[in-house]
Amino acid sequence: MSDGEVIRTLIQSHRSIRRFKSEPVPQYIIDDLVESARWAPSSHNVQAYSIICIRDQDTKKNLQELCGNQSYIGQCPVFFVFVMDFYRHALVSERHDSAFEVEEVENLLVGAVDTALASENFLLAARSYGLGGVMIGGIRNQAAEVARLLKLPEWTVPVMGMCIGYPGQDPWQKPRIGREAIYHEEHYETHNLEQHLEAYEKTSAEYYWKRTNGQRIDSWSSQMASYFAVKRRAELTDFIKKQGFPLK
Numbered sequence: 001m002s003d004g005e006v007i008r009t010l011i012q013s014h015r016s017i018r019r020f021k022s023e024p025v026p027q028y029i030i031d032d033l034v035e036s037a038r039w040a041p042s043s044h045n046v047q048a049y050s051i052i053c054i055r056d057q058d059t060k061k062n063l064q065e066l067c068g069n070q071s072y073i074g075q076c077p078v079f080f081v082f083v084m085d086f087y088r089h090a091l092v093s094e095r096h097d098s099a100f101e102v103e104e105v106e107n108l109l110v111g112a113v114d115t116a117l118a119s120e121n122f123l124l125a126a127r128s129y130g131l132g133g134v135m136i137g138g139i140r141n142q143a144a145e146v147a148r149l150l151k152l153p154e155w156t157v158p159v160m161g162m163c164i165g166y167p168g169q170d171p172w173q174k175p176r177i178g179r180e181a182i183y184h185e186e187h188y189e190t191h192n193l194e195q196h197l198e199a200y201e202k203t204s205a206e207y208y209w210k211r212t213n214g215q216r217i218d219s220w221s222s223q224m225a226s227y228f229a230v231k232r233r234a235e236l237t238d239f240i241k242k243q244g245f246p247l248k
């Protein structure tokens with residue numbers, strides 16, 4: 001396979017891994033994952049993220065509870081927290097005796113996007129070493145407690161966690177929404193969307209049915225309907241404001 005094919009195969013064979021071998025992840029590999037994260041593109045080159053590596057079992061157990069008791073956080077050999085981070089920028093602005101404007105939603109998006117891009121680079125690099133992982137949005141369940149535990153300064157928000165380790169499972173690949181539904185040419189197209197969604201309904205229902213030997217009757221649209229039926233992490237807004245972002 002050419003280098004390009006190897007990279008595309010790696011990207012297109014993505015599956016979240018939630019069970020791990022106990023084998024530790026060597027520090028030289030972690031250093032290289034951080035190096036890969038550092039080379040993610042960044043809006044205005046602000047590089048508004050930090051990565052916290054957690055190996056301590058007590059801290060992982062605490063985080064497991066704070067993230068909705070997701071057992072794989074305690075079970076993975078190493079856990080990472082990806083933090084949207086404007087602390088450095090506040091310092092730099094102060095040093096330049098310059099205003100520090102993060103009132104608008106814009107910089108929140110800038111920071112969240114930067115953090116996400118660094119995270120995905122990190123995960124792909126991990127997979128290139130035969131590691132697997134899962135991102136953990138549950139880190140925002142109790143963001144204020146996470147911030148206390150990890151001593152996060154102002155201007156920072158934990159955006160996602162990531163369990164990393166050598167895979168102890170070989171899960172099926174979860175089907176994605178069809179290309180026809182997400183790809184548009186020249187302008188946004190709603191034509192035939194119902195049809196494309198119906199096709200995904202069948203694929204996703206079949207996936208859950210087959211994966212569970214007929215035990216789980218589920219589909220993407222029913223998952224989305226229940227996901228959006230309730231307000232999520234309402235207290236996160238207050239936490240973000242407390243961290244220094246007025247969200248005007």
Ligand SMILES: Cc1cc2nc3c(=O)[nH]c(=O)nc-3n(C[C@H](O)[C@H](O)[C@H](O)COP(=O)(O)O)c2cc1C
Pocket residue numbers: 014015016017018070134135136137138139160173174
């Ligand atoms: C930002 C983000 C947060 C996520 N948070 C969680 C989480 O808290 N717990 C979990 O088990 N999976 C989490 N996931 C994994 C998704 O559930 C998973 O990517 C999705 O179901 C698709 O499955 P796949 O990654 O195996 O293809 C998260 C994924 C992303 C991108």
